[in-house]
Each structure stands twice: as structure tokens, then as C-alpha cells.
Amino acid sequence: MTTPPRPAGATGDAPFGRGGGPAPGPLTDASPHTTRPDPLRDPWVPAMRRALAEARTAPGTGDVPIGAVVLGPGGPHGEIIATGRNEREATGDPTAHAEVIALRAAAHRLGGWRLTGCTLVVTLEPCTMCAGAGVLSRVERVVYGAADTKAGAVGSLWDVMRDRRLNHRPEVLHGVMAAECGQLLTDFFRSPARAADRTDLPG
Numbered sequence: 001m002t003t004p005p006r007p008a009g010a011t012g013d014a015p016f017g018r019g020g021g022p023a024p025g026p027l028t029d030a031s032p033h034t035t036r037p038d039p040l041r042d043p044w045v046p047a048m049r050r051a052l053a054e055a056r057t058a059p060g061t062g063d064v065p066i067g068a069v070v071l072g073p074g075g076p077h078g079e080i081i082a083t084g085r086n087e088r089e090a091t092g093d094p095t096a097h098a099e100v101i102a103l104r105a106a107a108h109r110l111g112g113w114r115l116t117g118c119t120l121v122v123t124l125e126p127c128t129m130c131a132g133a134g135v136l137s138r139v140e141r142v143v144y145g146a147a148d149t150k151a152g153a154v155g156s157l158w159d160v161m162r163d164r165r166l167n168h169r170p171e172v173l174h175g176v177m178a179a180e181c182g183q184l185l186t187d188f189f190r191s192p193a194r195a196a197d198r199t200d201l202p203g
């Protein structure tokens with residue numbers, strides 16, 4: 001159900017969403033993917049939809065719309081044990097990225113910092129901080145939507161989670177609902193209130 005570790009820049013690493021990569025085709029509610037079923041990614045669509053729902057609540061505070069959920073053991077069928085959205089503006093906290101908030105909430109709920117067997121699902125490729133937090137939390141897997149070609153640390157600019165020098169390397173699956181995740185950010189930055197500033201993406 002997940003991708004094996006692979007080197008950065010390997011074939012198939014074309015970025016999704018904003019920036020490069022092949023242009024996605026038209027999307028419908030019935031099929032989250034462009035052409036045919038994707039047995040690797042389709043099972044994660046419900047969790048990504050929940051992460052997207054979290055992301056959509058962020059702009060109410062002026063925050064870039066990025067959302068995350070943590071699933072308990074069971075892969076895509078695991079229970080959602082925590083959610084988070086980017087709250088950097090709302091809280092004035094530079095570390096208040098969706099992933100960090102979701103990981104903290106999951107640890108609180110589980111009663112410890114080890115999130116063994118859990119999956120972090122996030123709408124945008126994690127940054128260096130959040131990729132590091134994912135490693136430190138011992139999550140089993142990270143699933144993300146759009147690639148962040150400017151700051152991504154899970155395959156785009158760095159590949160922190162699959163760095164073999166680290167003693168824990170979560171599995172990584174990218175490109176789940178990438179078009180929707182990227183479009184949400186594109187729409188946010190193109191909105192009149194945001195067009196002139198905010199090119200830095202928390203992720």
C-alpha cells in the first residue's frame with residue numbers, strides 16, 4: 001500500500017501541484033484521479049479529504065491553507081486520532097505548522113511521543129522542520145498531496161525522511177489528491193488580499 005524508499009530525483013518524482021510536473025486533467029467528485037484507479041493512492045483519499053477540510057478552515061485566520069491528520073495503526077483504515085492546520089498567523093508561532101500541531105495532538109492523545117504505526121497525512125509536502133518532526137515521532141508513514149518545490153523536504157529539495165543516515169525512516173507516499181491540494185494554495189495566494197505578499201509556505 002506504500003512506496004518503498006527511493007532516492008531523491010528518481011523517475012516518478014515529478015512534482016505535483018503548483019510548479020512543475022505534468023498538468024493534471026479535469027477532476028470530478030466521483031473520481032479523485034485523472035484517468036484510472038490508483039490502487040496505491042486511492043485508499044488514502046478519505047484521510048486526505050479530511051486534511052483538506054482542516055486546511056480550508058485556516059484562511060479564516062489569515063493562515064496559508066495547509067491541513068494534516070494523524071491516523072492510528074491500520075494504514076488508511078486507521079482511526080483519525082488527531083488533526084491540525086497551519087496556525088502560524090493565528091498563534092504567532094513560527095513552528096505552528098499543521099504537521100507539528102497534528103503530531104503533538106496525536107502524542108497527547110496516545111499518552112506518549114512514539115507514534116509507532118501511525119500515519120501522518122498532510123496536504124503539502126512537509127518542510128525541513130516537519131519532516132524532522134515526522135522522523136522524531138516515529139510515524140510509520142507519511143502521505144502528502146502537493147509537492148512543495150520551494151521548500152519541500154520529503155523529495156523536492158531534501159529527502160529527510162528517507163535519509164539512510166537516520167535511524168528511523170517513515171515510508172513516504174506522495175501525490176494523493178495533489179491537484180486539489182495544490183489548487184487550494186493557488187487560490188489562496190491568488191486572492192486579492194494575498195497576491196502581493198506571502199510567498200513563504202509553511203509546510
Ligand SMILES: [Zn+2]
Nearest residue numbers: 097127130203
Ligand atoms: Zn512545516
